[in-house]
Amino acid sequence: MKAVFDPDRVLAGGLAAIRDQFHVPHAFPPDVIAAAEAAASRTPAGHVDRTGLPLVTLDPASSTDLDQAFAIEASGGDLLLRYAIADVAWFVDDDDPIDREAWRRGATLYLPDGKAGLYPPVLSEGAASLLPDGPRPAVLFTVRVAPDGEARLEAAERALVRSRAKLAYETAGDADLPPQFAELARRIALAEARRGAARVDPPEQEVVRRPDGGYALAFRARHASEARNAALSLATNLAIAELLQAHHTGLFRVMAEPDAPAISRLRNTARALGIAWPEAQSLVAFRTGLDPADPHQAALMLAIRRAGQGASYAPWRAGTSPWHAAVAAPYVHATAPLRRLADRYVIRAALAVMAGQPVPPVVGQAFERLPKVMGRADAVSGQIDRAVVDLAEAVMLAGREGEEFAAIVTDVDVRGARMQLADLPIVTRIDAPGAAPGTPLRVRLVDADPADRAVRFEAIGAVP
Known part of the structure; x- marks a missing residue:
């Protein structure tokens, strides 16, 4: 669960019931733990030495499952994004105990009091995580970003990398980040605007204590570095999607625009929150101007996120054009393999295509099976999210009966x-x-x- 934080643990009892109701795993089976411990001791082989790259990670301060590390450099008028992604497939063999358990789970589940990981912590928060305590095996993508923000995948290789620093959204300053960090994010936003894309990233919520001793749901401030960091993943995922679509393979994240009834509901929500939405203005144009620092606009951003017809996964099919309405382009998930099962296979396909090799049959077969598995994981995650929000709302309003x-x-x-x-x-x-x-x-x-x-x-x- 990424939407609600509970620093005072006032939701603890209710969260335990939610975990039981949705059968959130409490631990990994012994055979999975044993296989993960053995895999964590492997010595990387077949990885090019890229430990000289000045890579850093940027995540919430408490995160230890670090999927991505990055460096940025100028190349004429272009920017080169060196994006290292945890090489989970190096540690997990097809149909081994870790793999079978990951297929059962599909994705990491998040709740305010902790998570149920996709992989055992010895891997996801240790040997496979891009922590700054030693070399790690990774898949290194090189993405060329033009001045107009167009992103193209230039290289992909298995590499040994070393993160220079574990940076946090809450404390990282401009001096800690690559000098071109903000410029790269600006270019990606420029390309989004040109495509008519309108991603909505509402701020996260937390339960806070009111002066009268009760509780309220408040929105956490979103740091500028979070939005800029998201642009790096977006650019990489778009570039990989373009590559895979051109080679008639892949697993795509697809989503339709909100339909007319959903937009009508959103207009009423905007009215309830006192936010002016001109009748002639489209949802795309309207949502790009919302300010997450304003609590009412943040609430509307949350409503917009929930109003879509839902994202899903679809394998490449001849005669079809996979489309993600929020990014206004074909799109894949490839940058969070420690947290999503699908990413591991998309990465393997990208590596094969960039090497001029056929996509392994096991990967093609996975693309056919994954939509159902990931759909089930998304559904459970969504149900948990809704249950947590319902719990937080009830806690927030308890004692205010009659108001x-x-x-x-x-x-x-x-x-x-x-x-x-x-x-x-x-x-x-x-x-x-x-x-x-x-x-x-x-x-x-x-x-x-x-x-x-x-x-x-x-x-x-x-x-x-």
Whole structure:
């Protein structure tokens, strides 16, 4: 779970119930641990020595499962991004105990009190992680970024690398990062704007204590380095997607734009939050101007993220053009193999294609199987996310029964009306017969039960 943090552990009891409900793994089987410990002791072979590159990592301060390290250098008017990705496939053999367990899990699951990793910590937070405590095997991608932001994959190789520093979003300054870091991110954003892309990265939420002793959901400030760091992964994933599509192979991340009903709900949400959205302005144009530092706009960014028709995975097919609406281009996941199973196979395909070799049959077969496995992992992750948000909302509102709030109806379906509170990032159902989308309401909190992760409101009148 990446959306809610719980520094005071007020969600602890409820989180335990969520872990039980969704069968979140507590540990790895003994045979997987034994295989991982043996794999961690392997000596890299067939890796080119690139330990001289001035690579650094940039992640949250507490992260130890470091998928990526990077260096940037000028090449005429272009920038060369040297992007090292953890070489998980070096440690994991096809159909060994680690591999079979990873296929069962699909992805790392995140909750505010910890994660259930895709791979055992001896690998994901040790031998395979790009920590700055020694050489690590990696897959090194070289991405050439032109002045207009177009990114092209120039090289891919297995390499031995050494991170110079473990930098944190919270503390890293410009002097710690490559001089071209901000310029590369600016170029990627320029290309996004030209394509009409509009990625929405809402800030994360955390449970904070109010002066009266209660709790509230607040948005954490998003550091500029986070957005810039995301641009590096974006550029690499786009470049790999272009390569694989041209060679008629790959596993693509695909997503359609929000449909008309979803956009209508978002317009009502914007109205509830007091945010002006001109009728003639498209969602793409509107969302690019939202400011995550403003709590109301941050809440709307969160609503936009949840309003899409959902991203999924699809293998390359003749006669089709994989498309990801949020990035307005074909797109793959290749830069987080410690956390997502699919990335390991996309990386293997990219290495083969760049070497002029056929994609291994086991990789092609995996591309056919992975959509179902990753879809299941995405679904479980989404259910956990929703359960955690429901829990946090109930904890936040507990003890405030009887208080009145302004709200607006965002949509109505066979299950009744759904409303957005005007001053809190809460969307919930309410019994409001006759209410239509866009109807302003005055509501009273009837009950907030953290044990059931439920809140209940009653309508007490319309707001003119």
